[in-house]
Amino acid sequence: MIKPRSRRGGGRPTIADVARKAGVGAITVSRALREPGRVSEDLRRQIESAVNELGYVPDPNARALASARAEVFGVLVPSLTNNVFAEVVRGIYDSLSDGPFRIQLGNTHYSGLEEERLLQVFGPQRPAALIVAGIDQTPASRKLLETAGCPVVQVMETGLDPVDMMVGFSHFQGGKAAAEHLIEAGYRRIGFIGARMDPRSQRRLAGYRAAMEAAGLFDPRLTTTTPVPSSVTLGRELFRDALAKVPSLDAVFCNNDDIALGVLFECHRASIAVPKTIGIVGFNDLDMMEVAFPSVTSVRTYRYEIGRRAVAMALAAIEGNRPEQRVVDLGFELKRRESTAR
Amino acid sequence: MIKPRSRRGGGRPTIADVARKAGVGAITVSRALREPGRVSEDLRRQIESAVNELGYVPDPNARALASARAEVFGVLVPSLTNNVFAEVVRGIYDSLSDGPFRIQLGNTHYSGLEEERLLQVFGPQRPAALIVAGIDQTPASRKLLETAGCPVVQVMETGLDPVDMMVGFSHFQGGKAAAEHLIEAGYRRIGFIGARMDPRSQRRLAGYRAAMEAAGLFDPRLTTTTPVPSSVTLGRELFRDALAKVPSLDAVFCNNDDIALGVLFECHRASIAVPKTIGIVGFNDLDMMEVAFPSVTSVRTYRYEIGRRAVAMALAAIEGNRPEQRVVDLGFELKRRESTAR
DNA sequence: ATGAAAAGTGGTAGCGCTACCATGACGTTA
DNA sequence: TAACGTCATGGTAGCGCTACCACTTTTCAT
Known part of the structure; x- marks a missing residue:
């Protein structure tokens, strides 16, 4: 005598249980669940109520195996x-x-x-x-x-x-638009500050560079980057570095909003006037950029x-x-x- | 004649392929992969090399189905x-x-x-x-x-x-500690500002209340909450509300750091001195709280x-x-x- | 030497589901 | 009326893996 393997599933109802209860074949239950249109009104209803009564939920693993x-x-x-x-x-x-x-x-x-x-x-x-x-x-x-x-x-x-x-x-266009905006606003010594320079950040930097070169303002010393993961803390530090390197800095386009926020806080701390002495642009436009004081210009992404x-x-x-x-x-x-x- | 279903898997090797190649039973391959200790050194090596040669990766769906x-x-x-x-x-x-x-x-x-x-x-x-x-x-x-x-x-x-x-x-103790700290620092009209009052926030509020009552400082008017999802923007608005309701407010314990940040920014905007006129405590201690200006007291969670x-x-x-x-x-x-x- | 346990290996039978094909009951067209 | 499609349904045979048992070989205590 063959003993069925003790329902390892902990007794959860299977498609066969539903089929038996609804008086149909298992395959019809399967169809009713996946393509209701291909099963007659009557059977569909019967199957539905059997499913509800038993609390049947298909096993996604079996489904995946069978359907590849x-x-x-x-x-x-x-x-x-x-x-x-x-x-x-x-x-x-x-x-x-x-x-x-x-x-x-x-x-x-x-x-x-x-x-x-x-x-x-x-x-x-x-x-x-x-x-x-x-x-x-x-x-x-x-x-x-x-x-x-x-x-x-x-x-x-x-x-x-x-x-x-x-x-x-x-990202290139985003970086370019940010830099162009700063140029248009009258800033001249516009820095780029970036952390974790992943390919997207690289392209933002390229966009910044294109805008700066077009305006005849590019200077490699204006760029401050690090491969270190980005954070608000890091934004502050990089800004300090940038400022030490180029004291004439009058604006920064930041890799992302975390960095921008770090810059903003450092400006507060060092009593640097924003936007008068330093202009700031972020990237991504997190919720808080609008609420910050002063509110921070940023490239909104969706x-x-x-x-x-x-x-x-x-x-x-x-x-x-x-x-x-x-x-x-x-x-x-x-x-x-x-x-x-x- | 039985035609095997055209290898739906796109020709990926199966455990049977590995078993054939290694000259062992499928079950032994299965064991070698899951419990290497139960298979002899020799076979294990053979199986390993067969696995590598074929690039075999077990199908998690089949595995899940078979092992429940x-x-x-x-x-x-x-x-x-x-x-x-x-x-x-x-x-x-x-x-x-x-x-x-x-x-x-x-x-x-x-x-x-x-x-x-x-x-x-x-x-x-x-x-x-x-x-x-x-x-x-x-x-x-x-x-x-x-x-x-x-x-x-x-x-x-x-x-x-x-x-x-x-x-x-x-969370109760966290809220209590935050409020006690404010009391100890000399604040008296300490508000609670909270958004999205989920059960955890409720317990932080209860902790705040316990501390305030113990100090004889509790006043229901000091509590400003909303079921609306939390955000920095909302923090600013709730703080305004709280201040309008209780002009004598001299500190706030915020539900979370987003709210605290909103409060901080609003203080800057309205030229309210922090910590002199208003003390601020947040919750969770996000990275940026330490960098903010002024840096924000917060309950660090792990x-x-x-x-x-x-x-x-x-x-x-x-x-x-x-x-x-x-x-x-x-x-x-x-x-x-x-x-x-x- | 002997029995018994332990270790190593494999065969069989599913796990719960769906792809594939077969079947029968209906139209629908010439 | 025959021939053919279409629709609704079901049976069968796996998907790739592992649980369960059976079998052989080795090891060890007596």
Whole structure:
């Protein structure tokens, strides 16, 4: 006599239980759940009530195994705590929370190697889609993305050569707009302060440089950067360094808002007038920039919207209608505020 | 003739391929991967090289189905963007990234109902452990946690009645310490400003109240709260409200650092001297509080450490040795800074 | 030397679900 | 009326892995 393996599932109802209760075949239950339109009204109702009575919830693992496709979105970001990426993840999460898809989060710690490793781990899971931050994947990562067999969305930036799809904006243009604004406001010795110079920061710097060179104002001594992770504390220190190096500094374009905030606080502490003596521009436009005193000019980026749009595009691609526009530029907006109003 | 279903997996090697190549049974490969100690040195080496040659990576879905246990940690937090929870998640992530465990993230949006829904969705996945923020689960959620059949760690707070394990600290004591510090510093009309009054904030408020009552200083008019989500902007507005209500206000204990920052900026804007005219205390001690000008006194909490410890406890429980100490209090530290130094 | 336990290995039978094909009941067209 | 499609449903055979047992070989105490 064959003893069935003691229901390892702890007695959770299976699709067979539902089928028995509803008096139909298991496959019909499966269909009723996934494509209700293909099952007759009658059976659908019977199945629904059986599902409710038993409290049946499909086992995602069995489903993934049988269909060779997990209802999972793989999401790779360089940091979990950086508010910018947290907002992207929130956008992804909110767009996914109605549907059946789960999120599998990966933190690359700004490392291409770690990204490769994570992609390797994600692969066997057969995710329904992959969303990765950035466009500077290593060749190996790129190959993994190309052969993943699912929609891929690169987010945060736009570029010319998407693996599949892209949603973001031009960091170069953002940096350029920031610098041009400072130039237009009458500042001349405009510094660039940046921490954790990832590829996006590099492109902001390039944009700054382009604007400065166009105005004949570029001077390499005006640039102060470090590979160290960004923080408000670091912003303050870098600003001190910059000022020591170039006492004539009259404005700074900061890599991001944390750095800008550090600069602002240091100005307060050292009684440096903002925007009179020093103009400040940040990047990303966190909530607090508007409330700061003086309020800080910043380049507004649409992180949450990027997350949402990435999911929308991936979902469309899963349904078979890949958007004809593979690269979506959500742009940015320079928010002019008191810190540069002189 | 039976045609095998066209390798849906896209031709990825399976455990059978490895077994064939190594000249052993599939089950031995499985064992070599999961419990290397139970396989002889020789076979282990052969299997390892077969694995490397083929680039074999086990399918987590098949594994989960067969073993009725997914290598997944379910993590429920009320917010993805609130830095406090982002740090907890980071701690969890970092502690898990060496091992085989993935993270399944759930955002409850501070809603008990949403928490219930998520727990319902997580259940069928048979997670290896569940980490949930807070100790105020609904009765239904509590039951779901109790019957989840895996280790459960409640984080961020400590309480008397853990579902299984707990890591956190006492928000009541934190609030009390903050208020006592202000009283000791000589402030008398000490307000409480709070947004999004979740249970943790309520307990901080209770701690504040206890300290104020003990000193004979409590006055309900000193408390200004709102259920609206917290932000720096909101901090500024609530502070204005509080000041309009009680012009004699001489200090505020803020629900969290965002609010405190809003207060600080408003003080700058309205030329209110800090700490002379108004003392400010925040909660959580974000990086920037130390750099702010004036630097802001805050209650330091160990979010990252909470995440790490939660994982350590869960992992131990999975291994079968549940720590004898079910409730771990990681405490807090009041960081005294310029904003209350008068 | 002998029995018994321990260690190492493999076969079989699922885990819960869905892809694939088969079936039968209906139209629908020529 | 025959031939053919379409629709609704079900049966069967796996997806890739591991639990459970069985079997052999080794080790060890007596």
